[in-house]
Amino acid sequence: MRTTRYGALAMAAAAALALSACGGGGGEEGAEEGGGEAGAESVRIGIKFDQPGLGFDEGGSYSGFDVDVARYVAGELGYSEDQIEWVEAPSANRENLLSNEQVDMIFATYSITDTRKETVDFAGPYFIAGQDLLVPVDSDITGPEDLDGRNLCSVTGSTSAQRVKDEYAEGVNLIEQPGYAECVSLMSGGQIDAVTTDDIILAGLAAQEANQGQFKVVGNPFSEEKYGVGLTKGSELCSDINAAIEKMIEEGAWEEALANNLEGVDYEPNAELNPPTPDDCA
Amino acid sequence: MDSFLSLFEQYDVAAAFWVNIQLTFWAAIWSLLLGTLLALFRISPIASLQWFGATYVNIFRNTPLTIIIAFGVLALFGQLSVSLSSDFNLNFFRLAILGLSLYHAAFVCEAIRSGVNTVPLGQAEAARAIGLSFLPAARLVILPQAFRGAIAPLGNVLIALTKNSTVAAAGSVAESAGLMKTMIEFRSDMVIPIFFTFAFGFVLIVIPIGLLTTWASKKLAVSR
Numbered sequence: 033m034r035t036t037r038y039g040a041l042a043m044a045a046a047a048a049l050a051l052s053a054c055g056g057g058g059g060e061e062g063a064e065e066g067g068g069e070a071g072a073e074s075v076r077i078g079i080k081f082d083q084p085g086l087g088f089d090e091g092g093s094y095s096g097f098d099v100d101v102a103r104y105v106a107g108e109l110g111y112s113e114d115q116i117e118w119v120e121a122p123s124a125n126r127e128n129l130l131s132n133e134q135v136d137m138i139f140a141t142y143s144i145t146d147t148r149k150e151t152v153d154f155a156g157p158y159f160i161a162g163q164d165l166l167v168p169v170d171s172d173i174t175g176p177e178d179l180d181g182r183n184l185c186s187v188t189g190s191t192s193a194q195r196v197k198d199e200y201a202e203g204v205n206l207i208e209q210p211g212y213a214e215c216v217s218l219m220s221g222g223q224i225d226a227v228t229t230d231d232i233i234l235a236g237l238a239a240q241e242a243n244q245g246q247f248k249v250v251g252n253p254f255s256e257e258k259y260g261v262g263l264t265k266g267s268e269l270c271s272d273i274n275a276a277i278e279k280m281i282e283e284g285a286w287e288e289a290l291a292n293n294l295e296g297v298d299y300e301p302n303a304e305l306n307p308p309t310p311d312d313c314a
Numbered sequence: 315m316d317s318f319l320s321l322f323e324q325y326d327v328a329a330a331f332w333v334n335i336q337l338t339f340w341a342a343i344w345s346l347l348l349g350t351l352l353a354l355f356r357i358s359p360i361a362s363l364q365w366f367g368a369t370y371v372n373i374f375r376n377t378p379l380t381i382i383i384a385f386g387v388l389a390l391f392g393q394l395s396v397s398l399s400s401d402f403n404l405n406f407f408r409l410a411i412l413g414l415s416l417y418h419a420a421f422v423c424e425a426i427r428s429g430v431n432t433v434p435l436g437q438a439e440a441a442r443a444i445g446l447s448f449l450p451a452a453r454l455v456i457l458p459q460a461f462r463g464a465i466a467p468l469g470n471v472l473i474a475l476t477k478n479s480t481v482a483a484a485g486s487v488a489e490s491a492g493l494m495k496t497m498i499e500f501r502s503d504m505v506i507p508i509f510f511t512f513a514f515g516f517v518l519i520v521i522p523i524g525l526l527t528t529w530a531s532k533k534l535a536v537s538r
Contacts, residue, residue, distance in 0.1 A: 124495065127502040150503045183402070188483050189495030205402035207387075207486045214388060221392040 075111045077102045078121030078129050078138035078262070082211065085236020085293050086141055094118050097232065098259075100289035101158050101280065102139040105261070108276035109269070124189070127151050130264050137269065138262030141233060144311075154260035155273035155313065158286075160305040162253025163192050164231035166238060168219065168246065173226055175252040176200035182225035183207060185215035192228050200254070212237055220246065230257050235299035249299045256305065270313035281307040318507050321497065330493040331515050337410060337479040337489065342472055344415035349422025350457075356423065357430055357456070359448055367423065375420040379478055383413040383485040403488075410482035414475065421471045429464025430456060434538070462534045469527025473520050490515065 079098055080087035086096040099118075106116050121129055121140045129135045130152045141161075144154045165184075167173045173182070176196045180203035186193035188208045197204050207224065209215050216237055218224040227234065231253050238247045261273050280286045286307055321327075355367030374382070386409040390396040398408035433456055441451035461468075480491035494512045498505055 124498045124505075127505065147500065148502055188486075188492045189499045191496060191500065207402075207406070208483070208488070208492060209387070209486060210384075210484050214384070217388060218392045223392050223395065 074115045074117050075106055075109070075137070076117045076119050076135045077106065078119045078126065078135040078140055080122070080140045081120045082213075083141060083233060083236060084240045086233060087139070088236075089120075095293070096236070097159070097289055097293045098139040098141065100293065101277070101286070102137070104280045104285055104289075105137075105139075105273055105276040108279065109272055126262055130262055133264055136264070136267075137273070140262070141230065142260055142262045143257040144260040148262075151265065153263040153265055153267050153270060154311075155263060155270040156260040156277055156310050157258035157308045158261065158277045158280075158310070159232065159259040160302060160308050161230035161232045161257040161259060162302050162305075163195070163228060163255040163257070164234055164253045165250040166216075166219075166227040166234040166247050167225065167250060169248050171225065171248075174250060176228075176254055179204040179226060181205075183223060185209055185218055185224045185227045186229060187212060187215070190229065195255070196228060216243060216247070226250075231299065232294075232301065235294045235297045238299070239294050239297045244296055249297065251300065253302050258308070274310035274313060277310050318504065321501060321504060321508065321511075324501075325493060325497055327490070327493065327511065327515070330488065330490040331519070333407075333487065333489040334476070334479045334482075335519065337407070337414060337482055337487065338472075338476045340411045341414035341418060341475055341479070344411065345418035345422050345471075345475070346468075348415060348419035350426060352419060352423035353426035353430065353460075354452060354457075356427055357452070371420045371423055373420075374417055375424070377417070379413070379417050379481050380484055382417050383410060383481050386410065386413045387485045403486075406486040410485040410487045413485065414479060414482065418471060418475050418478070421474070422468065425464050425467035425471055426457075426460055428467055429460035429462070432463035432536075433459045459536050462536050465527055465531035465534060469523060469531070472527070473523055476520055476523065477516060 079094060079096070079102060081089035081094075083096065083098075087094065087098040088096050103113065103116065107113075119129065119135050121135065121138050123140075126138055126140060126142060127148065130138060137155075139158075142148075142154075143161075144157060148154075165173060165176065165179075173179065177200050179196060179201040182201075183205045184193055184196060185207045186209075188210055193204075193206045193208070197206060207215075207218070209218070212227065212229065212233065215224065215227040219227060220243075227237075231249055231251075234247075234249045237243060238249060261277075263269055263273075277286075280289075290301065352367045352370055355363040356371075358364060387406065391405070391409060396409075397405050398412070399405045437455055437459065438451060441455040446454065480489060482489050483492035483495070490512055494508060497508045501508065
């Protein structure tokens with residue numbers, strides 16, 4: 033009797049493994065086909081899957097400002113909704129995804145920097161974010177200068193918190209967590225006074241259902257991050273994408289996308305810089 | 315090559331590795347103490363202590379280390395306000411050592427138990443025959459031989475601990491895995507060299523441990 037039971041268990045495990053292996057393989061195959069025909073059939077777009085308000089996986093459908101801009105741009109390039117293949121593009125993998133041609137474009141809170149320009153091309157920017165602080169609604173913090181002696185959370189591998197320490201408040205206590213969700217959970221527990229990163233990411237966190245009404249974005253941005261569209265080096269899509277972004281802004285779809293995704297949060301993007309004009313293509 | 319070397323001016327790689335070595339050092343001491351105690355529980359004649367030892371090992375050996383470390387920060391510090399030091403960063407360092415020690419104690423316990431199994435039953439019977447009760451028998455006869463038989467598996471635990479110390483990045487300790495993430499984020503032109511730098515760093519730390527334990531396990535083996 034015992035052997036039969038273990039046998040059945042082993043069978044079930046083997047079946048599960050085989051099934052999941054099939055799933056993974058299928059996805060990769062699809063990606064290769066898309067690449068082979070120079071994106072004629074479908075377009076592969078890299079987005080964040082874990083950034084509420086920007087790029088978020090809601091069990092198979094994707095939402096967020098980055099996603100909406102990507103959809104609009106893909107539409108302008110002639111791809112319908114079901115020709116888009118969404119690919120997860122975590123921060124550390126973005127350059128690799130592009131240089132290995134595993135994606136055609138990346139819309140993933142991707143700041144345009146000179147180091148990155150050495151390995152990838154950028155279209156845009158389609159948004160200009162700035163580093164800001166997320167604090168509980170009843171907090172008296174109005175900017176990075178108020179953080180002396182307070183606890184500030186950010187994500188491992190970003191220097192945003194270090195910048196606050198170096199340039200604004202020497203006495204700030206830094207804590208690094210694997211993700212912003214952990215930072216927010218610590219702030220709910222009262223151990224953290226502020227979370228720092230780009231203002232739009234913070235607004236997306238505050239707009240989450242579980243966090244509604246608990247946190248506010250301070251609204252005193254102290255850096256400039258130009259979110260661009262990551263492209264393979266030497267890509268010819270740049271000027272078409274820029275035209276699509278300009279059209280999106282002109283039509284008001286840009287503003288609508290921003291409002292839809294950050295509903296219920298007291299947050300205005302830096303009005304002096306937004307909506308931005310795309311840079312010239314290199 | 316110049317831009318590769320500039321990485322080391324920009325980021326203090328050696329300091330980050332030093333944090334890993336410190337984490338490993340303290341966690342090795344605490345997990346050895348706790349693991350030895352657990353092993354004593356498991357070989358003791360008292361049923362409730364045996365049960366406790368076995369339960370501890372099964373729980374901590376089968377829980378992912380990341381979860382234990384994250385529990386330290388999110389639950390102990392975040393919700394229960396547990397503080398192991400008044401210094402903000404030292405608190406996380408100690409929480410990480412606590413998590414690493416609790417986890418590896420389960421493996422140390424099992425390594426020592428495997429060492430106990432190398433001690434012939436006659437040794438325990440002889441110890442009893444000359445009138446030693448459990449604790450003196452364990453202290454004077456069983457454990458000294460068990461440790462000498464367990465050096466190789468203990469060395470493996472130490473090697474695993476050294477590499478697992480990178481998980482402390484999840485607990486807000488500024489060690490090498492966290493620095494690697496930062497470097498990849500800001501020097502995307504150098505991803506592969508950065509990767510190899512850290513891989514090489516760990517190989518450099520771990521190889522001497524392996525050589526030392528192999529040598530020691532041969533040198534100290536109880537010849538029977």
